[in-house]
Amino acid sequence: MAVHFFHTSDWHLGQLFHNYSRHLEHEKFLTWLLQEIGDKQPHALLIAGDIFDIVNPSSASQKQLYQFLANAHDIAPHLQILMIAGNHDSGYRIEQVEPLLAKYNAKAVGIIQWTQDKKLNLDHLILPIYNSDHVIVAWCVALPFLRPAEITGFNEHTQDNQSAISYLHQTLIDEAKRRKTDEQALIVMSHAHMQGGQESDSERCIVIGHQDALSTDLFSEDVDYVALGHLHKPQKVGNEYIRYSGAPIPLSFSELNYKHQVLNVHIHPNKNISEKIQYEKLIIPRSIALHAIKGELQDVFKKLEQLPDEGALPIDEREFVDIEYYSHTPPPLNLRQQIEDALPKQRYRITRIVRKPVTRADTDDSSISKIDLAPPTPENLFEQIWESMGYQQDTQVKEDFLTLLHEAEEIQHKNTTSNEG
Known part of the structure; x- marks a missing residue:
């Protein structure tokens, strides 16, 4: 089967x-x-x-999920939807409904549920998958994001994070193997950072047991497919059957150049290895374009003027523009206004x-120093202070700072516009 x-x-x-x-983009997806x-x-x-971006999602994003579930059930009544909590989700919240x-x-x-005698709740974590005739065709080991407080200290096998992680994987996979027949597939679904996986700027660092990533050795050769979440780049890790969608x-x-996709997978347990699994990448159409504009300030303006102008769009449909520039002289005080004037009206949204x-790589003039022709920006100052305090670089902290900086710039811009009026 x-x-x-x-x-x-x-x-x-x-x-x-x-x-x-991003509500419209998610709706189109x-x-x-x-x-x-x-x-x-x-x-x-x-x-x-x-599933959600924050542990306390808005009512609009929750409605978006539940409306999707209802629509999917109408289109394919036999379809099972199995989901696990990631590090952005509240595991308790998604189980409450x-x-x-x-x-x-x-x-x-x-969450990882334990029984009163401190054993894993196996039926909660090992789920059958049925075909349209309600015959079991696979078993899925469902492993949400493993928070130390939810997996350590329950028995002699879970005294620390590393041993607890090994115990969970071995116990659940062994039990799934015991339940399955030769005609049924064995799938593991996990939200984790695996060794060898390629990150982007938008993933939060996961540290489990003082290790940055888990080993693919946790998955035995008896596992037919590992469905991973957390890293945003579609990729396989170590083996063909261990994949991030x-x-x-x-x-x-x-993630501008990622080919975003959903993996369409067929597993035939009784076939030989070369024919056992079939993969199809379903490429997701990009509904809102992103434009990364970089270079010397004069070149940035030229690139902005070359962006397509096909008429005004509603705010939620406007394309995103991210600008990184360098300049040998201080930028004009009204730089943002000049950039907005260079863009086609009501067509784009400026992110940064x-x-x-x-640096020397930015110019042909070898006399220009690599150090500091440009005065320090708020971002530079933040990074310098952060490092001087002995902290390591953290992508999420930096992203949060940039978000606050963007809010401050927007407020300043609105105030300036209001005063000019």
Whole structure:
């Protein structure tokens, strides 16, 4: 018997992108996904964590998820939707609505549950996948993001994070192997940072047991497929069958060139290794374009003037523009206004305007120093103070600072405009 499922992750519903809503982009992705479900009719949809962007999601983003579940159930009544909590999710929150999820043939695993005698709740973490005839075709080990407080100190096997992680994987995979038949597939769905995985700027650092990433050795050769979430770049890790599906939309400009996708997977347990698993990458159409403009300030203005001008758009449909420039002289005080004037009206949204220090690589003049023709920017000063305090670079902290800086710039710009009026 074959099992057919979609693998997706890291939706980050409710994300604010430099204070701009992504609701429309997510809505278009979910509409596209419903079309693919209707066309291909998989047995299951696996969502490998980070369903929401924050642990306390807005009512609009929750409604977006539950409306999708209802629509998917209408299109494919046999479809099972299995999802796990990521590091951005509240595991308790996504499990609280279990009665609602059951109505749509959906199941959420948010936390590692233990019994009163301090054993794993196996039925909560090992889920059957059925075909349209309600025959079990696979077993899925569902491993949400492993928080130390939820996995350590329960028995002699969980005295520290590393031993607890090994114990969980071995125990659950061994039990799933015991339950399955030769005709049923074994799948592991996990939200984790695996060794060898390529990161982008938008992922938060995960540190478990003083290690940056987990080893793929946790998955035995008896596992047919590992559906991973957390890293936003679609990729395989170590083996063909260990894969990140990636995020459905770019969550930072470092993901500008990713081919965002959902993996369409068929597993035939009884076939030989070369024919056992079939993968199809379903490429997600990008609904809102991103433009990264970099270079000397004069060149930046030229690039801005070359951006397409195809008429005004509603605010939620406008394309994103991120600007990193360098200049040999101090920028004009009204730089932001000049940039906005250079852009086609009501067509684009500016995410950042960042001045970079001048380096020899930026200019042909060898007399220009690598150090400091540009005065320090707020970003430079923040990084210098952060490092002087002995902290390591943290992408999320930097992103939070840039968000606050952007808010301050917007307030200053509005005040300036109001005073000029």
